[in-house]
Amino acid sequence: MKAAGRLAVTHRDLPPAADGPPDDPVLIVDHLTMRFGGLVAVNDLSFKVGRGDITALIGPNGAGKTTVFNCITGFYKPTEGMIRLCPEGGGAYLLERLPGHDVNRLARVARTFQNIRLFPRMTVLENLMVAQHKPLMQASGFSLAGILGLPGYRRAEAEAVEKARAWLQRIDLIGRADDPAGDLPYGDQRRLEIARAMCTDPVLLCLDEPAAGLNPRESADLNTLLRMIRDEHATSVLLIEHDMSVVMQISDRIVVLDYGLKIADGTPEQIRTDTRVIAAYLGVDDEEVEAVEAEVGLAGAQA
Amino acid sequence: MEFFAQQFINGLTLGSIYGLIAIGYTMVFGIIGMVNFAHGDVFMLSAFIALIVFLALTTWIGLTSVPLVFVIVLVCAMALTSLWGWAVERAAYRPLRGSFRLAPLISAIGVSIFLSNFVQVVQGARNKPVPPLVRDVFVLYSHENYVVTLSYKQALIMITTAVLLAGFWYLVQKTPFGRAQRACEQDRRMAALLGINVDRTISLTFVLGAALAAVAGTLYLLYYGVVSFSDGFVPGVKAFTAAVLGGIGSLPGAVIGGLIIGLIETFWSAYFSIEYKDVAAFLILIIVLIFKPSGILGRPEVEKV
């Protein structure tokens, strides 16, 4: 109750970003602090993710990005602060209060992991079927109807397979549907993990370094996939990424973290020219700044 | 009060033995994160080795000097059990590094079954009694009908435990091996990069654990005067309980846990019911694991996502 009261206050107190925060946010992170013993991994962080946007969370190594993700997706309980998810029809879920699995099951926040976490011995198709656990569980009458082989469940299963098939076509893995997921090449595993997350019909999709370890072609494919997700599904995207070419090309907004603190929040153009970002993100060495400014400028020209 | 004091002494004696076994669990868990399920059976095996060496010394060679017999038995049991500890690690655990997560535990259960039945096959299924080595007692306190005694046996057990623990503490804290061991505990890959022979350090950890189990085995034989092939299981589980209670991975924790378990068991038997004394130990294990898996001195584990 106390926390709910604070929410009303903090809304007004939220520091305005350069061009004002997104008007219709799907996720509001509010004064989030996460301490591990003496270490403050995230310090009083507030930002919003706009509905239908791709928002990037960037920052140097150890800035606390993955910790923020783990707080949003229920793996850590934040020391302080609130994380509010606003579905389309109104209402809100306070993510920090939900048990881990309910963050996906009720609030419909899905995520991928920095070090891919597929079910390696299960097939590609099975991975996508597990992701549709909730509707299938209901259709199978919590296994009772399923074990008797009632038609209702068989219909639901066929639908689930169709959905999986559609995603497999989209990520170009239809030919490998019956192979163990662990046998796929790295880039395919990354795409499969995103498809698996999407099979849970998320409102918000959190991607932890989706482009890490991808070659330039795979990276370009990823950009297409993420744009498609944003444009064709009612899913907003929040991603952590180091690859600036990905971040600058596809992000609608960028939030920059350093040492657990937010140092900037805005459109890619604003971030590109923000001196604080350049100083913090790239170090204060002038030559380095120039070099990376050039790179960022180049990326901007491409976009 | 006198009854209480007497039970306290008995409990400490028993606890010393548990503590010695618990160190083996806690060290192995610390360094490779595995529950060495077979450790209780290594303890039982060591008691058998001590038994045979003792009989050989007294009946064949005819040694009569009690301290000499005790020291020789102890040293032989430690040496031979260490070899077993080394062999078990080499054969059953080392090939499994990097296997799936339950593999080492299943292998350890296999070793445990193997060891107890191996001893049964080679030594027979019956209880093996030994004549008592020392019978004398110190009378600490005597008042009317109440007598509080400390038997030589108990004193010997406590002194041996204390001396060996001190030596062991020195080994882990002050020697290069100890440093290597603590380094491996924290980050095995980094330790390897810095030139520490990780395999050898792990082997030595098992050897040390087995040696301490052998001390416990010898003292157990001395205290109870009888051993059988199935005696590894229950003391093994109790010592594991001690390790968990003290905080698994923590050496002082293992000793403290051992003493607490020894005391609880003794008092439980003395004041409540002797039939349920094992139930008490098992219940403590379950309760500690559910409510405080990090134990008294352990560090809580942070889940890595």
Add this chain to the structure above:
Amino acid sequence: MAQGSTLPAAAASGTRREASALPEIVKDAALFALVTFGLSIPIVAIRTDLGQGTGLYLTTRWGLVAALCGAVFVLRLIQRLVMLRVGQSRLAAQEKQAASGLAAPVGRLAASLGPLTLGLALGLPFIAVIGGGGLSEGRYWIDLGILILTYVMLGWGLNIVVGLAGLLDLGYVAFYAVGAYTYALCSTVFGLSFWVCLPVAGLFAAAFGVLLGFPVLRLRGDYLAIVTLAFGEIIRLVLINWVDFSGGAAGISSIPRASFFGIPFTAGEGGFASTFGLDFNPMHRVVFLYYLILALALITNLVTLRMRRLPLGRAWEALREDEIACTSLGIDTTMTKLTAFALGAMFAGFAGSFFAVRQGFVSPESFNFLESAIILAIVVLGGMGSQIGVAIAAIVMVGAPELLRNLGFLRAVFGEGFDPNEYRLLLFGLAMVAMMVWRPRGLISDREPSIRLGKAAR
């Protein structure tokens, strides 16, 4: 012994150095023999036996030690030489095969093994009767069949928990005990019939599973194993000590026998034989029990196979693969584990109630930790998750020692007192270790997908 660690070394040496490697191999084998010698002193070399009085006397057995060392030397030598012969390429192929399970032809063999085994199981009483020359003569085989099928059923039940959900349960026998005592008490105290008690026993065991599972299923894998072990021991100790309730260590005897769905297997009027116009024979009941446990085991199998294809079963397997990923996909891991735990416990309860009705007598000693370990060994050796593997492991592990016992020539070789059953657990233990070292996914490790895109349209 430590083959795993020497394997890469052998691969690196290749065939080129075959000749030069020989002295090294002999040295290595000698080292193994030396370690064996060290391990054998004094535990093998000197045997202690109780004498006439109270003391123990010692006998030396250096011959046995020498034989052991010799055997280890020869085995190691053969092993290294075979590994040397297997060329580098073959070795690589073999390793790959070991990683991905049996090769396709062997996999197909395993697939056809299922119907074959089922056919054999269904026909066993007939084969035994014809082969033995009469109902009573075939009894030994049918009894052995019942014993094996009980373990098959327990193995399949535990396979749900260990093989599918990846939860190491070392106290499985506790649920077996709950089932057995439920029937024993319900029938002796309340006079309920077996057919009423059977589902009750299953539900009761499942309830115990939930009761234990709820607090402990959050624990990490090895802690869970230890807690279940402790739970199993607590159940056994309570059964021993709570004499008023369970009869204590003496157990409960004269438990009513099973009836043929209400028709008793008795000699007189209204009995099974007279109802069906047969001559009375006590074997009718034994054959009936055989088919009863076969049916129970097959139900366990059927339910498991069905569950694998359902979302819950898939969630179990996903849980075994990656718990954190499951949470991120909205799967309540504790509840999902609990269902696997409860279902496994339920089948153990059924099996326990069968055990009680067959024996007519239950005592706590039938439910000790070793029993759990044997069932676990069957599951592990069968290849966690493989149904046919578990069945074969049960047949080999339970059946083989029984059969060996009756082979006369073994006694001629090893002496009159030789009993293979004594070595059974020793071999179980060794086999578990060997399995983890060489084939951690079990003998039959081919995993059949629960759904295929091609077949899904059906």
